[in-house]
Amino acid sequence: MRLFVWRWFVVSSMVVGALVARAETRPQYGGMLHVATRAAPTSLDPADGAQPDSFARRNLAKLMFDTLVTTDESGRIQPSLATGWQVLPGSQRWQFHIRHQMKFHDGTPLTAESVAASLRTANPSWNVMVDADSVLIDWDSSNPDLLAELALPRNAIAKRTSDNKPTGTGPFHVVDWQPGKKLTLAAEENCWRGRPFLDAIEIEMGISFRDQMTALELGKADFVEVAPEQTHRVSQAGRRLTNSSPVELLALVFARDAASADEKLLREALAWSIERGSIRSVLLQGAGLPAASILPTWMSGYGLVFSTEADLPRARQARAQVHSIPSWTIGYDGTDPLAHFFAERIALNAKDAGLLVQPTPTTNADLRLLRIPLPSTDPWVALADVANSAGLPLGKKQGGVEDLYASEVALLATQRVIPLFHLPVSCASSSSLKNWSLRPDGSWTLADAWLGNARQ
Amino acid sequence: MGGAVYNSGIPNVRSNSVCHPFPVAYMLRVVACLSFVVLQLTIAAGAVDWNEPEQQLSRKIVAVTGPGAAALTVENRSSLSKRDYEIVQNGLRSSLEQAGLRFVAAEQAAALVAIFLSENSASYVWVAEIRQGASETSVVMVSAPRPASLTAAHESVPLSLRKISVWTQADPILDVTVLEENAGPTHIAVLGAERVALYRWQAGKWQQEQALSILHARPWPGDVRGRLIPAKDHLLDVYLPGVICRSGAAAPLTLNCRETDDPWPLVPAALSGGIYSAFPGAGSGVAIPPLGAFYTPTRNFFTGALTSGIGKFTTVSKFYSAAFVPRDKYLLWLFAATDGHIHMIDGINDQVARFDWGSDLTSVKTSCGAGWQVLATSAEEGNADSVRAYEFPDRDPVAVSPAINFTGVITAFWTEAKGDTAIAVVKNQETGNYEAFRLAVVCSQ
Numbered sequence: 058m059r060l061f062v063w064r065w066f067v068v069s070s071m072v073v074g075a076l077v078a079r080a081e082t083r084p085q086y087g088g089m090l091h092v093a094t095r096a097a098p099t100s101l102d103p104a105d106g107a108q109p110d111s112f113a114r115r116n117l118a119k120l121m122f123d124t125l126v127t128t129d130e131s132g133r134i135q136p137s138l139a140t141g142w143q144v145l146p147g148s149q150r151w152q153f154h155i156r157h158q159m160k161f162h163d164g165t166p167l168t169a170e171s172v173a174a175s176l177r178t179a180n181p182s183w184n185v186m187v188d189a190d191s192v193l194i195d196w197d198s199s200n201p202d203l204l205a206e207l208a209l210p211r212n213a214i215a216k217r218t219s220d221n222k223p224t225g226t227g228p229f230h231v232v233d234w235q236p237g238k239k240l241t242l243a244a245e246e247n248c249w250r251g252r253p254f255l256d257a258i259e260i261e262m263g264i265s266f267r268d269q270m271t272a273l274e275l276g277k278a279d280f281v282e283v284a285p286e287q288t289h290r291v292s293q294a295g296r297r298l299t300n301s302s303p304v305e306l307l308a309l310v311f312a313r314d315a316a317s318a319d320e321k322l323l324r325e326a327l328a329w330s331i332e333r334g335s336i337r338s339v340l341l342q343g344a345g346l347p348a349a350s351i352l353p354t355w356m357s358g359y360g361l362v363f364s365t366e367a368d369l370p371r372a373r374q375a376r377a378q379v380h381s382i383p384s385w386t387i388g389y390d391g392t393d394p395l396a397h398f399f400a401e402r403i404a405l406n407a408k409d410a411g412l413l414v415q416p417t418p419t420t421n422a423d424l425r426l427l428r429i430p431l432p433s434t435d436p437w438v439a440l441a442d443v444a445n446s447a448g449l450p451l452g453k454k455q456g457g458v459e460d461l462y463a464s465e466v467a468l469l470a471t472q473r474v475i476p477l478f479h480l481p482v483s484c485a486s487s488s489s490l491k492n493w494s495l496r497p498d499g500s501w502t503l504a505d506a507w508l509g510n511a512r513q
Numbered sequence: 514m515g516g517a518v519y520n521s522g523i524p525n526v527r528s529n530s531v532c533h534p535f536p537v538a539y540m541l542r543v544v545a546c547l548s549f550v551v552l553q554l555t556i557a558a559g560a561v562d563w564n565e566p567e568q569q570l571s572r573k574i575v576a577v578t579g580p581g582a583a584a585l586t587v588e589n590r591s592s593l594s595k596r597d598y599e600i601v602q603n604g605l606r607s608s609l610e611q612a613g614l615r616f617v618a619a620e621q622a623a624a625l626v627a628i629f630l631s632e633n634s635a636s637y638v639w640v641a642e643i644r645q646g647a648s649e650t651s652v653v654m655v656s657a658p659r660p661a662s663l664t665a666a667h668e669s670v671p672l673s674l675r676k677i678s679v680w681t682q683a684d685p686i687l688d689v690t691v692l693e694e695n696a697g698p699t700h701i702a703v704l705g706a707e708r709v710a711l712y713r714w715q716a717g718k719w720q721q722e723q724a725l726s727i728l729h730a731r732p733w734p735g736d737v738r739g740r741l742i743p744a745k746d747h748l749l750d751v752y753l754p755g756v757i758c759r760s761g762a763a764a765p766l767t768l769n770c771r772e773t774d775d776p777w778p779l780v781p782a783a784l785s786g787g788i789y790s791a792f793p794g795a796g797s798g799v800a801i802p803p804l805g806a807f808y809t810p811t812r813n814f815f816t817g818a819l820t821s822g823i824g825k826f827t828t829v830s831k832f833y834s835a836a837f838v839p840r841d842k843y844l845l846w847l848f849a850a851t852d853g854h855i856h857m858i859d860g861i862n863d864q865v866a867r868f869d870w871g872s873d874l875t876s877v878k879t880s881c882g883a884g885w886q887v888l889a890t891s892a893e894e895g896n897a898d899s900v901r902a903y904e905f906p907d908r909d910p911v912a913v914s915p916a917i918n919f920t921g922v923i924t925a926f927w928t929e930a931k932g933d934t935a936i937a938v939v940k941n942q943e944t945g946n947y948e949a950f951r952l953a954v955v956c957s958q
Contacts, residue, residue: 130854130865132634354590358631358638361590362652434634458638458656491828492817497634 088508089257090490093278097263099236102223103213104179112305112430112482113282115210116501117260120242121162122213122225125153125172125192126204130496132434134204138172138214138226139192142204151194151203159249161216162230175214202455205435228253228504238262254492254507265394270485279490279508280501283483285344286395296485302497303346303353303479306429309387309403310447311473312422319379323412324472329372330410331403333365333477340398345480351443351465353479355497356436359462363469363476372410384413388422399477400426428480434498436461440468447473563601564608566657570639571608573653574626577643580613584622591632594907601630601639632659672881672902674888674917676950679936680712686938687739687925689949690749702749703949704741706733709751709760709768725768729756736813736924740777743930752777755810776805776820779835781932784878799839806835814851824860832856834926836876838885838905845905847887849874857908868910871898873926875935881956882913888935888952890923891916898923900937902954914954921948 094113098105103118125139139153159167169187176185176192184195196203206212215223222231228250229242240260244253264272269281270291283291283298292298315321333347346353347365354360376382387403389396400416403426407414429446431439437455444451449471451464468474482499493506587605589598605628606616619625625644632638637657644650679698680689684705692711693700699714711722733754740752744759748766751758758770778785785803805820809831817831823846832848839845840859848856849872857864871890878885886902887910900923902914924947925938935952 129852131867354631354633356633358633358636358656359640359652359654361629361631362640362642436633458633458636459654462652462654 087254087256089259090255090280090503090506090508091272091278092258092260092280092503093264093269093272093282094260094262095264095266095269095282097237100221101231101234101240102217102221103210103215104175106211110430110432112499113262115430115432115499116503117240118210118213119227119500120229120258120504121227121231122210122215122223123227124210124213125176125207128205128208128434128498132498134208137208138167145193149196151196152188153192153194155190155192156249157190159226160247161226162224162245163216165216167214167226171216172214175216176212178215178217179212202435202437205433205438209432209438211432229258232257250504253504255503258503267394273485273487276487279487280493280503281485283485284395285480285483286340286342288344288481288483289342291483291485297488297490298483298485299495301482301495301499302355303348303481304431304434304497304499305480305482306348306351306353306427306431306443306476307345307399307478307480308348308351308427308429308443309424309475309477310427311424313473315472319381320383321472322375322379323382324475326372326375326410327407327412327414328472328475329368329375330406330412331475331477332367332406334367336399336402337478340395340402341478341480344483345478348476348479351468351474351476352431352436352439352461356431356434356439357461357465358458367406369409376411382411382413384415385424386415386417386419386422387424387426388417388419389426390428391418393428396426430499440465443474444468449473563597563604563657566637566639566655567601567604567608569655570628570641570653571605571612571614573655574609574628574641574643575612575614577651577653578614578624578626578645581615581623582617582621583609583614583624583626584619585609585614585616585626585628587628587630589630591630591637592908593630593632593637594909598630635659672886672914673955674900674902674914675953675955676917676919676937677953678948679951680949681946683946685737685924685940686947686949687737687753688741688927689936689938690741690743690930691951692743692748702741704739704751706737706739709741709749709758711766723764723766725760725766727751727753727756727758727768728770729753730772731755731810734809734811734813738808738813738925740927742778742782745782752808754808754812774807774810776807776818777815779804779806780837781928782930784932799842799844801837801839801844806832817848822860823858826858826860826863829858829863830854830856833872834874836874836887836889836928838876838887840905847874847876849889864908866909868892871923873923875926875928877928877935877954878932879954879956881954886913886954888926888954890926897921897942898939900926900952917952919950925949 096111096113098108098114100108101121103122108114123138125137126134127137129135138156138159140156141154143152145152155169155172161167169190169192172192173185173187176183186193194203213225215225217223228245228248230245232243233241239262242258244256246252266282266284266287269278270287272278273281288298288300315324337343337345337347349363349365350357350360352360387400389400397416404414404416429443432442433439441451449468482495484495486493489508491507494502496502585606587602593601623645627642629640630637631640636659638654639657640652640654642650642652680686680701680703686703686705688704690702691698692702701712703710703712707727709725709727712719713722737754742750742752744750747762748760755772755774756770757773757775758768761767780801780803784801802821806815807818808815814831814833817829819827819829829848830850830852832850834849836847837844843859846858849870850856853867854865855868855870857866869892871892874887874889876885876887883904886904888900888902891899897919899916899918901912901916903910904913919939921940921942923937924940926935928935936949937952938947938949941948
């Protein structure tokens, strides 16, 4: 009898073991994914420009909405809601053929009219028309950057209603929405790209990086963001950590143009005084890359020619040419725990150069410490976006690498922007979350993710 | 199967090798093989046309400096291989000299020229920083197209591929396995969508021994794929989407099929569990553990879930096919993912690349070249496919054979059980027949 029990135990253990092993390694449908983000958008409308831009917001939009075209991991344009496109001969008119038999989550059909209406809302200055089953966009050139622009989440196709609840065609639809706090999404059974493996995703918003990591460690979250300065520690702790390419620009942005030659010298002195290397070592714990260019080198190819080394003698020399030194305020995001230390450190560097800089947790300051998420891997689109963030015009918007370089040099020559660092997007996930990745541009691929047995 | 065609003159691939397993002679031949490969690689790398961007950059630099004495540094900050870097560096020096620059030490130079071979996500970017006296630094640059794959650039053909016709029939062939052979196959199994047929070479022709039906409840997905794997204790196992069949051991054979999502083997039985080195004759080696992958029962690809980890990776992207290459201290796996990328996984990193490859690839262990070649179909769209052999001396594949062309698209491509040859099934675009070929790597032409 004892032998029989022992054998039964061994056999049943093997069976259970086999089942568990299969469950751990096989893609499975079902389960709710718990995500935490620091961003706390109060609108789901991807085109709502009043919402602060963040990678989390963009990625949430991709779960609910589709764009006309999309980019693959290499940044190449691929069809999405548009099955094909062309520039009409003899014009700067783009024609996009809309995918047939598509429906919004509320059951209404996706039409060329609804696509055009969505694009007009997102881009009031665009000339968007409808021609049977296709959408026409008049663009100022045949520049393919239009495609990169259309792939941005802010140009996602949404059907907007009076109750401010836009609906899309993405892999998940909204079940519950508590603005700025919590979003619950459910899998779209009839998603044109195939039903997602996950049944639902619950996103808790406005959660600090520290609390996100605690939630992950307690098993309350499966997928969290990681602050750059925490990545080393998280990696050391054996957590599943994934980084994008450096796609966020941390920069000082002056509120206005320099009013005089003296002020230009002082801005130059400030730029030369900043010790990016030691700031990276101490405050960023080695994360990110020191930057003196707006675009990261992996995007432009030439970023390495901009020196990131501090040059205090040169800073003092520039400062010495000015007799009257104003006191600048440097504004930072008070909810960003690291921003305060950055601002303090920059003020200290400035002081060494003989400048007066006072950190303040407000947006109304002479210069601001900004995190600017680069919107696209297309360098022209990214440069234009940064210029827009700084309130600067971007003269040329297309061309070769030397044109790009010249445009970036011209932007930097305005002395409105002092690049500091290029930071990656970092995310940590529980071991039960499978088949997801973080693309170089910071995009999550949660639509293809699935949960292992532990979270079912 | 009256339509069956067999080329009875299947050569023993190993006998064609110039590298035999005898210690001294073998080592000499290995050295000779490697020298030949290196020579070919050097020649091939030299064939890359960097001339235009070199000339462009040189013209731009000299437009700033004017002719005269300059100090030059060239630094590689890109994925350009060391070999190409050296070629570009020499090319730049040469074209700068032709443009009027004379290279001297920095303290004697009128201009300091620092060239960075950089890159962005789309192309190589070569940037020159020019300092002249106390004046401002000038920056000039050019972009050089980076091919989606350097395979064409790294043209090198020390090896060749030989295709030997094994079987032809009108119905789709999912796989063919050779069960017995002397100078050529004498006993084969042919997997169709609905049956496994066994043929024996007798009295100068192929005769069907037996046909075993495959029972399955669900309809097959489009582009049905399958594998035949010879077994030790029975004749063979059959892997189909959502179904695995096991044959009996002796005639008359039976075939027992069951609905299951059990994994398909990725490592040929003859290689599984062995220890192999990156180069023939090298002292140490890496173990090749058995590895299986789950196949989607309703699709035509593997799910990406693996039976055991490749280092830290227990799942990879969904893929159509896989190959592996032993490196010095690890096994490099290549997955042809459904998104068109090749994922190169070494156990720590998942490097994503886009080569000029199709969705079918496999690897073979041979006594040629580096000892392991990846056979990959071409990515070109059209009615006819080709296959080419590649090696991985560095991070990029180097073509080591000319492409071998087929008369139609390849519908199946698997490594054979011994691991040294592959079976390619082609749908002949003219006849509409399915033709199975054995592909062998031949050491010299």
